[in-house]
Amino acid sequence: MKLLKKILKIVAVFLILSVLGLWLFSRTLHPKYEGNLELQNISEEVKVYYDEVGVPHISAQNQQDAYTALGYVHAQDRLWQMELIRRIAAGRLSEVFGKDLLQTDVFFSGLGIEENAAKTIRELDTSSKAYQLTMAYLNGINQFINEGPTPIEFYLVGLKKEQYTIKDVYNVFGYMAFSFAAAHKIDPLLTEIKEKLGEDYLQDISGPKVINTTLIHNQKNAEITSELASSLQEMYKKLPVSPFIGSNSWVLGAEKTKKGKVIFANDPHIGFAQPAVWYQSHIKTPDYEMYGFNLALTPFPLLGHNRSYAYGLTMFENDDIDFYFEQNNPNNPLEYKTADGYKKYAILDKKIKIKDAKDTVYQIKVSKHGPVMNDLIDFIHEERPMAMQWVYTKINNQLLEVAYELSHAESLSDFKEGASKLHAPGLNIMYGDAKDNIAWFASGALYEHGRKLNTKTILDGASGTDEITSYFDFEENPQAINPSWNYVYSANNQPDSIKNGFYPGYYLPEDRAKRIVELLEAKNDFTKEDVAAMLYDVTSASTPVLISDLEKSIDKNSLSASERKSLQILKYWDGFYGKSSLAPTIYNRFLYEFLVGTFKDELGVSFDQFINTPFQDKAVALLAAKEKSVWWDDISTKNTKENKGQITTKAFQQAIAFLQKQLGENIDDWTWDRVISVEYNHPMGKVAALRSIFNVGPFKTRGGNEVINNQIFNLDASGVYQITAGPSSRRVIDFSDVENSLGILPTGQSGNIFSDHYKDQAQKYLEGKFVPMKLNQKEIKDSGSLLLFKPKE
Structure with missing residues (x-):
């Protein structure tokens, strides 16, 4: 004993x-938020004041010192995030996560992003301020790597830290540009619909080029497999870094506000993850000041404001990727046909390192259009070589200069000059200033082909007739400067016509745009609080119209008492997605069943991919308004031909039966918050034992797809809606009170689980609240701790 x-x-x-x-x-x-540290390559002391939510306010005597300090503090809060995002375009995720990420690495490493980065770096002006400040920022990151603590994630996966270079910055730009694009998710699917089902099927869901009515006005029978689109969807699910999706922004001119000064609003929609996408910082030197939101490894903020101006962005959604079918030489598979005869493919040798496995070596064939996708996607069974032409890798890359000039502009003209240099990704760049200017620029390299084409299908690479023939001058791009209607806005919707036509793209439905315009047109005395409330708005302007179009086709005589009650709830719904609302629960299940009844018999295995694209959102609105369509017939019932009424009635009845089984017989219990939730996932959270440590949530919330407070989820058979994306930040800048501007992140400023700022904004974000974005130096000094950087001897 x-x-x-x-x-x-x-x-x-x-x-x-x-x-x-x-x-x-x-x-x-x-992370170290107070005390003293020594830092190399700074000439004088740099003071970093951390406010209540962990935002570093960097006070330095020159920008070189400030950006060195920014690199250090950014790294100590977000080094793990930096590490992951720099690995995507380089095809280096398998080194960390093993063979499960191999296909993703093969794909991204073959897009030409790294090759484009190397070419761009060779041609950089190393005497430019943009380059010098970028190198200072990278120097600060590398000093943290050498002297700061190693984030716990590196220990958990057994990863050694590596120094960062400017190539990593350009790899982040490349990933950002590709994640904005939509062609690779839609074009192959539409091509197969056309080739396997016929032109009628494609036309019935495409309709006219502009099917939405809210425009951003300028002033000035076979199964469809779509291997490329569906396999890309699976790869995106595995990515440990968020893709870029949509966004809202509007800028109110002085005449639209109560205090007679410009009010700016922006909330970019990005895939949710932990840590949050944006890192906030405030830099102040004798000759410069900017409160900015930076992506990992980007020295200059893509969202920002100071006392003089504010800027932000939404995704343009223009078409900047074209796919081409190439024709191989029948006598030599290493050559392909062109209008000038056969040419040799360029051959690129690639190697990918895999954790706990042998390296993988492979080759990519590259035509004059771009990489042959058959080499990059194992699941493509298409025998014809399919090459991807992407503007990002075709034109001189000036993204570093764009980011620098947007964040260092001294006038609207300066700002426009910076916006004009953007080639890809296409962005709606929004602007407002203290001098009462407002502006919107649809920035990106726009182009036209030699003949009229449906660029949403795969083009002919051999004939030479489908090539780009010219690029637009920036003055021809959609844009508005101080328009007579006194506001500018973007919700990723179709811009008004340019050059006597509408530019092709993958524009989102008009839902959010319609709601924004409704609210902006309703009054001329907006306050900061009004605009903040708008960013949290969850009423759909378009869904009631869609419901009305479908409800008319339902056979009311065949409905049970529960079904009739459910239909009445839908019929009188105003589109509000509140937590206790019943209609959103009924509507989203009805929508899913309607899509199944309409499309699944023809699309087969590609159905799940199709229904979660912006194209579906627009197609279903178009079909709902029609009485006849080739899609209504269920091709699996050989001896009957269904109509809209039969498809719609059956879908509604199946939806109600499903909800009764899922949520119970009492319809009053079918509240929206029982089926929707949000959780911000950290890569380490995939391990069950670590989920509660690294992930933030889950939370009940309000909102839904395509409302201003856009809570994006996929429709599927489960009847449970797990939000995957939404506003990555919300900002309101009022130039009548610029020192009290408002901002919020979904979780928190830091990606370090040991930081108090890992998730301290989460509850406020869910409730539509904000935290101040401080500019007043006395308030900054009084509000938090001081980290003092001293020059290292």
């Missing part, structure tokens, strides 16, 4: 010491 007690005591002491040791070790991993 004595021996047993002695053993137990030893075990107890060991456990206590182990816990104490782990606690002491964890203390070394905390």
Whole structure:
């Protein structure tokens, strides 16, 4: 017994010491928000004041010192995020996560992003301020790598830290540009619909070029497999970094506001993850000031404001990717046909390192259009070589200069000059200033082909007739400067016509745009609080119209009492997606069943991919308004031909039966918050034991697809809606009170789990609240801690 007690005591002491040791070790991993540190390559002291939500306010005597400090503080909060995002375009995720990410690495490494980065870097002006400040920023990151604590994620996956270079910055730009694009998700599918089902099927869901009515006005029978689109969807699910999706922004001119000064609003929609996408910082030097939101590894903010102007962005959604079917030489598969005869493919040798496995070596064939996708996607069974032409890798890359000039503009003209240099990704760049200017620029390299084409299908690469023949001058791009209607806005919707036509793109439905315009047109005395409330608005302007179009086709005489009650709830719904609302629950299940009844018999395995694209959102609105369509017939019933009424009635009845089984017989219990939730996922959270440590949530919330407070989820058979994307930040800048501007992130400023700012904004974000974006120096000094960087001897 004595021996047993002695053993137990030893075990107890060991456990206590182990816990104490782990606690002491964890203390070394905390970010340092106060005290003194020495920093190389700064000429004078740099003061960094951290406010209540962990935003660093950097005060320096020159920009070189400020950006060195920015790199250090950005890295200590977000080094793990930086590490992951720089690996995507380079095809290096398998080194961290193993063979599950191999196909993703093969795909991204073959897009030409790294090759484009190398070419761009060779041609950079190393004497430019943009380059010099970028190198200062990278120097700060690398000093943290050398001297700061290693984030816990590196220990968990057994990864060594590496120095960062400017190539990593351009790899981030490349990933950002590709994640904005939509052609690779839609074009192959539409091509197969046309080739396997026929032109009628394509036309019935495409309709006219402009099927939405809210425009951004300028002033100035076979199964469809779509291997490329569906496999890309699977790869995006595996990515540990968020893709870019949509966004809202509007800028109110002085005549539209109560205090007679410009009010700016922006909320870019990006895939949710932990940490949050944007990192906030405030830099102040004698010759410069900017409160900005930076992506990982980007030195200059893509969203920002100061006392003089504010800017932000939404996705343009223009078409900047074309796919081409190439024709191989029948006598030599290493050559392809062109209008000038056969040419040799360029051959690129690639190697990918895989954790706990042998390296993979492969080759990519590149035509004059771009990489042959058959080499990059294992699941493509198309025998014809399919090449991807992407504007990003075709034109001189000036993204570093664009970001620098947008964040360092001294006038609207300067700002426009920076916006004009953007080639890809296409962005709606929004602007407002203290001098009462407002502007919107649809920026990106726009082009036209030699003949009229449906660029949403795969083009002919051999004939030479489908090539780009010219690029637009920037003055021809959609844009508005100080328009007579006194506001500019973007919700990723179709811009008004240019050059006597509408530019092709993958524009989102008019839902959010329609709601924004309704609210903006309703009054001329907006306050900052009004605009903040708009960003949290969850009423759909278009869904009631869609419901009305479908409800008319339902056979009311065949409905049960529960079905009739459910239909009445839908019929009188105003489109509000509140937590306790019943209609959103009924509507989204009805929509899913309607899509199944309409499209699944023809699309087969590609159905799930199709219904979660912006194209579906527009197609279903178009079909709902029609009485006849080739899609209504269920091709699996050989001896009957269904009509709209039969498809719609059956879909509604199946929806109600499903909800009764899922949520119970009492319709009053079918509240929206029972089926929708949001969780911000960290890559380490995929391990069950670590989920509660690294992930933030889950939370109940309000909102839905295509409302201003856009809570994006996929429709599927489950009847449960897990939000995957939404506003990555919300900002309101009122130039009548610019020092009290408002902002919020979905979770928090830091990606370090030991930081108090890992998730301290989460509840406020869910409730539509904001935190101040401080500019007043006295308030900054009084509000938080001081980290002092001293020049290292």
